Amino acid sequence: MSSASKAFNEAEAVYARGAKSELSSDFSAAFRLYLAAADAFLHLSRSESLNPVFRARCKANAAKALERAEKIKKASEQPGATFEVDAVPIDWFAQEQQQYILRKSSVINSIRYPIWTDAVPMAGPNVLYTDPDGQPSVPQYAIFSADGSSRFLSWNRPVNAAPTLPPLPSPTFSTPSVVSEPNVDLAPADIEQHLINDCSVCAVLAVCVQHAKTFNSKLLSSIYPGRQPGRYDIKVLINGTHRRVTIDDALPFDSNGNPIGISTGAKNILWPALIEKAYMKLMGGYDFPGSNSAIDLHALSGWIPEFIDLHSTSFEKERTWTRLMRGFHNGHCVLTVGTDSKTTRRIKGLRLLPSHNYAVIDVRETAAERWMTLLDSRVPGRSSPLMSEYESHALDMRWDDLCATFEGVYASWDPRLFHRELSFHGMWKPRNAEDMEQSCVRHLRLLYTYTPSSSQTGCDTYPVSDNEVWVLLVRHRPDAPRTGEYITATVDAEDEWMDAGVSLGRLPSLAGGRAKAEAKIKGIYTTSTHVLVRTKVRISQVPHSQCGSSTPSFLSPSPARRPATPGSPTSSSLSQSSVSSVSGALTVLACYDGPYDDVCFTVSVFCGSGLSIKWDESAGVGGIGVKGHSMKVEGVFTTKNSGGNHSHPTYMLNPQWHLRIFEQEAIRRSVSPAAGASSSRASGTAQSPSGSHGDKAAVIVTARGPRDVPLNLTIVWSTGERVVELAQREVVATSGAYGYGYARAFANLPLGNYTVILSTFEPQVHFGAFTLKVESSRKFEFEPIPQEGAGMYARVTRGRWDMQSAAGSPIHNRYHLNPVYEVDIPSTAQFGARLHLTSGPQSASLNLSLFPAVEPLSINCPLASSGPYSDALAGVDIPKRTLRAGKYWLVPSTWVAGIQAEFKLVVYCSDSGCAVRKRTSE
Missing domain, CATH: 1.20.58.80 (Phosphotransferase system, lactose/cellobiose-type IIA subunit)
Structure with missing residues (x-):
């Protein structure tokens, strides 16, 4: 059977x-x-x-x-x-499900492209092949000239070319590929782009030809002669796997007998034009909507695409140059560069074209300068007035000038640099899901074991370290013209925020445990179909095997770890030779934002030689959450509550909620696959009460907002009050770096009270609606915490300490010279006030005191005060209290005299008739 x-x-x-x-x-x-x-x-x-x-x-x-x-x-x-x-539940990791995704993605632009290993239908060996799908469409600009006259003639085969055409030799390709033909002798400048706007494909062919000449490589050895005359099968990596694109050898020519696509000039070598035709068929026709060379080469050769934004705030010019130059000269990568849509610059008399790709055919460094040689494959018509500008296709540019001129560098990396590749094929289903926020984000948990590699040659010459992990997210193409689709990917180490010696932003916390480190941002959404994330697993840590578990569990508290000290086993100076095997997990989030449903994707992971990796299949792909209780709330970021990250004094304005976890029997002490893919790192705090794991609740908090709004979730140990400023020792969980449109925090929390803070990255910049979902294995309450001064009238005053009024604290005996503000309250009312700096030294210690409006000012008997002088980033405040009708004096001061700075004073009062004015000297 x-x-x-x-x-x-x-x-x-x-x-x-x-x-x-x-x-x-x-x-x-x-x-x-x-x-x-x-x-x-x-x-x-x-x-x-x-x-x-x-x-x-x-x-x-x-x-x-x-x-x-x-x-x-x-x-x-x-x-x-x-x-x-x-x-x-769907077992997304089952082989049948993975194959289902690949089969579902076989149809692109209404044409089915079979998987490369599928059987090829037999046909008569002597029958001239004609593509049953027809010829790829040709754009109107290639058919008609500017004056409306027709210039497109027909499709011609090498065997029946029109007499007016240049002689086109019949290709006698050898097995297994055209590129391996021994008589092929091309130079990068031989690749010529004509009417078709596919500069990215031309740049790919040029850099591949250059790589073949230098390293005797076969990057484009993906075209195979078919079993019939005139048939060619091109092997492409598209929609998660290698597929077969079949074409005939007919090529398009204009009415003058010139090719409208790629040609090789007088050498008349056909394989570049055939590869172009196959790729144009795959992309929906010669009216190519545009791409970038790294994505094109990924499809044609499988090399890993990386886009380097030259104008990003995170761009590192020196480090990038070193990495690209070494990769280029060792044959590990090929490069192209691209201009933006507004480029008009001329370099050495040559006008750069907007939205155009240029091949990089040389990278070199002299004693004085660093250079890249660019090649433009476009060949204007002979009647073009710009012909003189293109007599030389090559252009030498300094690295500094290139970074200032071009939009980005497209690097393609040899996948053989990596020890292992692991892939997952999944699907986003936003429109048919009950919880669209969950269905647009897929969580994958990647387990790894790191052992220092003895075979690696060293980071100075090898571009990939042995603890390096690259994650490539690719959105499948069902239809090339589709628009309005955005994707992003983030990768986090699950234990990144579990080390008690690492504060927010990975910088040492200040005195008192305050966290004022620089906030980080990640996960920018893009319309590109490819997103690459490069990261490294931490090796200067105590191996999980020494902590009693080879893989971290979200259902048990993490072992306490002390901050690294010089000479300790966890010191950051730990050498690789002294590191034993380290096991851990990475969280991979694949996110989608768009109007379509059943959108398939592939996540490919490439790892260094010191790593072994596998998917945590028991963790699933998310979308369910904690089994137990849940609550969903909605809100909007406005000018009043968009307070920015924790490095801003307005952080306290962000939306906050009081989370109270009750003492009761847990409904189910388990976390769904979604919890296994959490992007948070938490281990409790020093203030957390001790107790067994059974006394804790598994809690997941998820926030989703507009894709252009960076979000962060932070859970703080508290009594449910509004958090004014973060302290490292009070943070029990965080979603980590700010992620565009999405944040997720997970923790096993002891019973008690917490404050949950949802923040944007920049204050008064990021606005829009958001949803926040809380899931807990135990019963809980979740209520919004009112803003400071809620229900009261606010009076905002801006002032400054100048040379005369910067009198400092009372110890300087000039306290009465500080700015004095008169507060007039018509009736008994609730009163409160806050003072913070808006310019000047952010570390200045402040005080705000309230006195009776009685001459002379008696500094020894204030009615209320903000307490001891404090350099808190959010400033100081006088807590809410009841005041009788009358006049009062508010005095803002600094501890040190002579500090000239601007400040903001906010007075809250329940009486609408309250007035605040600066008292003038008599």
């Missing part, structure tokens, strides 16, 4: 068990069995190696099983139903 027949019989047996369960009224079991049978039949129906009649039978049986399951589900939803059915 064949394997297919055996699988068919097993599926029928599962269906029969489902029918038996249905007859015995065990509808829940019947529902699960029918779905399992349908899945088995569908898997068989997708196998193209089987007989079409057999596949049709499998498909019919699958439909029958799904029909029975659907009837049971509808019956369970009727009023008064005595049974329930649970949706069977």
